[in-house]
Amino acid sequence: MTEKVAGTEEGRSYFSRELLEWYRAQRRDLPWRRSRDPYRIWVSEIMLQQTRVDTVIPYYERFMTRFPTLQALAEAPEAEVLKCWEGLGYYSRARNLQAGARQVMERHGGQVPDDVEAVGALKGIGPYTKGAVMSIAFDRPEPAVDGNVMRVLSRYFCLEADIAKPRTRVGIEQLARQLIPEGAAGDFNQGLMELGALICTPKSPGCLICPVMAHCEGRLAGRERELPIKTKAKKPRPELRLAALIEGRDALAGKILVRQRPDTGLLAGMWELPHVLVPDGYAAVEASGKMPLGKAQVKQAGQMEQPGQAGEAERVERVEQVEQVGRVGRVGQVGQVGQSAQAGYFEQAQQTVSAGHMKQAGQLEQMELLVRSIAEETHLLVRPREQFMVAEHLFSHLKWEVRVILTDFGFVLRPHEEAQAAPASNERKVAETSAFYELSAQTTARARSTDAATTGVAAGEADEPLPPGYRWIGPEDMRELAFPNVFLRILRDYWMDYEL
Numbered sequence: 001m002t003e004k005v006a007g008t009e010e011g012r013s014y015f016s017r018e019l020l021e022w023y024r025a026q027r028r029d030l031p032w033r034r035s036r037d038p039y040r041i042w043v044s045e046i047m048l049q050q051t052r053v054d055t056v057i058p059y060y061e062r063f064m065t066r067f068p069t070l071q072a073l074a075e076a077p078e079a080e081v082l083k084c085w086e087g088l089g090y091y092s093r094a095r096n097l098q099a100g101a102r103q104v105m106e107r108h109g110g111q112v113p114d115d116v117e118a119v120g121a122l123k124g125i126g127p128y129t130k131g132a133v134m135s136i137a138f139d140r141p142e143p144a145v146d147g148n149v150m151r152v153l154s155r156y157f158c159l160e161a162d163i164a165k166p167r168t169r170v171g172i173e174q175l176a177r178q179l180i181p182e183g184a185a186g187d188f189n190q191g192l193m194e195l196g197a198l199i200c201t202p203k204s205p206g207c208l209i210c211p212v213m214a215h216c217e218g219r220l221a222g223r224e225r226e227l228p229i230k231t232k233a234k235k236p237r238p239e240l241r242l243a244a245l246i247e248g249r250d251a252l253a254g255k256i257l258v259r260q261r262p263d264t265g266l267l268a269g270m271w272e273l274p275h276v277l278v279p280d281g282y283a284a285v286e287a288s289g290k291m292p293l294g295k296a297q298v299k300q301a302g303q304m305e306q307p308g309q310a311g312e313a314e315r316v317e318r319v320e321q322v323e324q325v326g327r328v329g330r331v332g333q334v335g336q337v338g339q340s341a342q343a344g345y346f347e348q349a350q351q352t353v354s355a356g357h358m359k360q361a362g363q364l365e366q367m368e369l370l371v372r373s374i375a376e377e378t379h380l381l382v383r384p385r386e387q388f389m390v391a392e393h394l395f396s397h398l399k400w401e402v403r404v405i406l407t408d409f410g411f412v413l414r415p416h417e418e419a420q421a422a423p424a425s426n427e428r429k430v431a432e433t434s435a436f437y438e439l440s441a442q443t444t445a446r447a448r449s450t451d452a453a454t455t456g457v458a459a460g461e462a463d464e465p466l467p468p469g470y471r472w473i474g475p476e477d478m479r480e481l482a483f484p485n486v487f488l489r490i491l492r493d494y495w496m497d498y499e500l
């Protein structure tokens, strides 16, 4: 790490003095700055990770109304916490925050301790949050170094070390610690963050109005725009996912089928549309041009959605010209009641497929894949109708392209039916199987007609049991269930007429 003029004693004290004075005169009035309650500061710092201030404010205020104390957060059901966080992204932040609050209840009697080590040991609190909470709430001289702060200090001291490397962060933390003026750690750390957010911005630093411009080595060297040095992160891995927007009929008309994710892993515990990952082989086929459904058919509908400064962003693309595939009529229109009507529905479906209404082989393959995968993974037999939209979602390590297919609900396969519905040979190519759904449906319908005579429950009726974790919802249920951003956007598009 090279230190030039700014690195002298005079240059350092100049930086700290001017920054502090500027912050105290110019600081923004933000809701979390009106309190030194460590709980409130903790919540705000977690929300602000990867997310812009303007986006955070309404979430913070709503969260504080719902969970005004650490105890209220600790005792709340996790589903409520996730619901309150819905739309902010990075949902593990919410889960960890609540886990940390529960640790404070258990270990520290409900009070965030004035103890650097103890705070650093709480779930979800890393070096940055620890420094922010300790300095702002307790005025402890702890550095709080995030990307903004690394950028400002790299420029002021003209540092050429790669800020993507952990050892550079450690070095900058040591430097920041030395700069903290006595008795003003909270304001100094917030001043650094504020300078990075408002003036020393990534692309166009406002050097001419910067309080530390006189001794800024980066500016004096004309390198303010090329610093900091940061090697590019690995590109997120692309994944193509097919999601089924399964519409109910009869008593379930107006509802759609959703499922809850497992308690652990990515987006744990959140709700989503049933969807399947398209194997690499399929993606490769599509890339080779044999599966023509692609970007050319979609139109970008908006800018990157918040949160989106760094890691996560979301873009939803609406299909401009929806290609009608397998236009065989709504389930409700054909299979109204009873087994005979249901059988008629299956027959009509097969005739329509064999009549060649599915024009695009790529779409047919995808729909068959969707039907097959959902049947295998979730025991639901559904019938795809048309593509509804394409949505993209960026995680830090993954990029999902979610193709949403409007489908009708067939029924829940029973174990013996799955065996019957399985393809004769795994070697068979999907395109040669006709429609998996139709084959499966016909086989199953025959067995079902006998079953229904004894049980009185016809396939697809409202009281047919669903697999665990699945439920039918209407727009009103969206108030209660937490969905990841990508599915939230899809459902808002689907239920356009409702305030979700």
Ligand code: SF4
Binding pocket: 152, 155, 156, 199, 200, 201, 205, 206, 207, 208, 210, 211, 212, 213, 216, 217, 218, 219, 224
């Ligand atoms: S003078 Fe320019 S480059 Fe230096 S800290 Fe200020 S805004 Fe950043």
